[in-house]
Amino acid sequence: MTIRFNDETFRDDYTFFNSPEAIARFPFPFDRDDYMYSVNMEPHKTGPEGTPFNVRFDVDEHYVSEMRDREITLTEDPLRCQSLPHMELAGWDLLELIMRSKAEDYPELFELHCDGDRWHWINRPLGIDQRFTFGDATTLPYGPMEYITRQAQGDFAVLDQREDNLWMDAGMVTSQADWSLDFDIGMNFFEWHAPVPKAHEMGIFQRALKFLMQINQDNPARRLNWTMTVNPRLDTSPENYHKWGPEKRTITSENVGQKQYLRVELQTFWRLPRSNALAFPIRCYLINLEDLVSVPKWGRRLHRVLRDLPDELADYKGFAVNRPVIVDYLSQHDDGAATSAGIYPTADDAPRTPA
């Protein structure tokens, strides 16, 4: 597999784009025509060939530019990456997991050679050739978690497991849907989820915590989450709300197709062997409505989901102000035809009825 890496930006002039291949493999988050919270976990093992569901850590055409964007964010705000002192072992666990996975899943892009604790890592897309001693942080330019997550797309939370709870004790968070690692650092599972409406009353978090604490090494799990973002911006953080919040007011019925993005998080969960911590990568995928409706099934379904979504969820996800314009745009791409089950289109999905 060869990947052509896009040269693109996620801020200022926003030159981000999805190729036709990226659109076809997009992890559309709805497997039915409505949405409510659920503990929608499934094993992170396999999925359709070529999709983000079929590899452990997906590398796609945005890799190089996303890593450049992360570097800009970290330079402006180093607190986006934090690791409490007891989390260094988990950092090495995460480094090993990502290096081994990438070297096995993308051998033409990454290589890992291990001779006891002496490791040699080659990252061709980013031009990195690093020899280091596994377990000795002084042999890397950053701590182990920061080192490897500067080379891996998506955010990473690393959770310590103790006292029958999970604790947000380390992370690399630069492409987040409006939450702050610096605010959440050291919080437990219920504390950092406190702002989410409805789900507490539904018992979602009790069940989710029980599930997550049982994840073992052989059984990584995954779920999808989603929100809506104006412009293809990775760093929609509370710290920078003053930069991206006002952009929500720039949506018009003329530009909504290009400027309004569906933001999908592919969240995966991994038991780390040496530390017994839980790694929680949150990988962000962006697609604008214009590209999304090029898949007729997705245009129909997203229209129905957003039209029928309870108001408090639209508020929480931060797009209530633009919901009428979005739903109006999408309604033009929903001919009322039935949609097939599951995420990706099948032969059962009708082509779009010509207008």
Add this chain to the structure above:
Amino acid sequence: MSARLLRVTEVAPLTPLVTRFRFEDPDGAPLPLFSGGAHVVVEMPDEGVLRRNAYSLISAPDDGSGYEIAVRREDTGRGGSRYMHSQVTPGTLMTVTSPVNLFSLDLRARKHVLIAGGIGITPFLSQLRQLARMQAPFELHYAARSRAEAAGLAFLPSAPNIHLHISDEGNRMDLGAILTGQPLGTHVYTCGPEGLITSVEQAAARLNWPKAALHSEAFLSPPPGKPFDVTLARSGRTLTVGPNQSLLEALEAAEIDIPWSCRGGACGQCETAVTACHGRIDHNDHWLSDDDRAAQQKIMPCVSRFQGQHLAIDR
């Protein structure tokens, strides 16, 4: 639970009652690493009964070349340890799950105090190796009746922070002394008989230790007991749980799908709703709250039993 077929490569007595077993991948593939205090579950096809017993790993957590466990023969137990001692020899292939840790070190601790009673030394043997590798301050207190019965001795270096308390030699463990004067930020871990765990908790409470600094793992295997019947509410079937069988094993023998992990009443995976109970559930687990136990509306099939007229569960 995912599991792999491993070959027993070493069977070596540690004491007259305790034997060490080493497992390796038949093709020499590396096994998943683990954290100190982790256990595996070993499957034993014992005369028509499929037993699954959990054993702490005693080998080094960062050594994937093999897994080692130490098994104490319990002549009054249900038969799992007798099977290990009498049927398993080098070359035997056995199904072993991936490591799971319900007794991990709190890596925030400024110091770790490990208190072992008898065969309860086993989870500490892997923790000691992790602590040494991390260069973390610790002390170990190991209580045993006699040197001959102290299976952990072979693995313990002679060092000033490793303390043996051999009761035959009149050197009993003084928990008050151990827990007094430890630096702030110390965490205490206890593994052994219930009585030892309770004594540590009481001594710590007297000395105003924070509860979150206390960790324990009881060595819990399903106790044998009188046979009892259980009705499965979903199918209406009735099963008989034998004297040396756990309810979980009876469900598995009847091919009822039920999740499990520790099989020792600690992890909560097999928790099952009770739909009718005329009698008394013997709650042998560490999972349910006191209120849950009193209500008799939940049962942990891995270790708990029943006495009385009628028990029905939601399976």
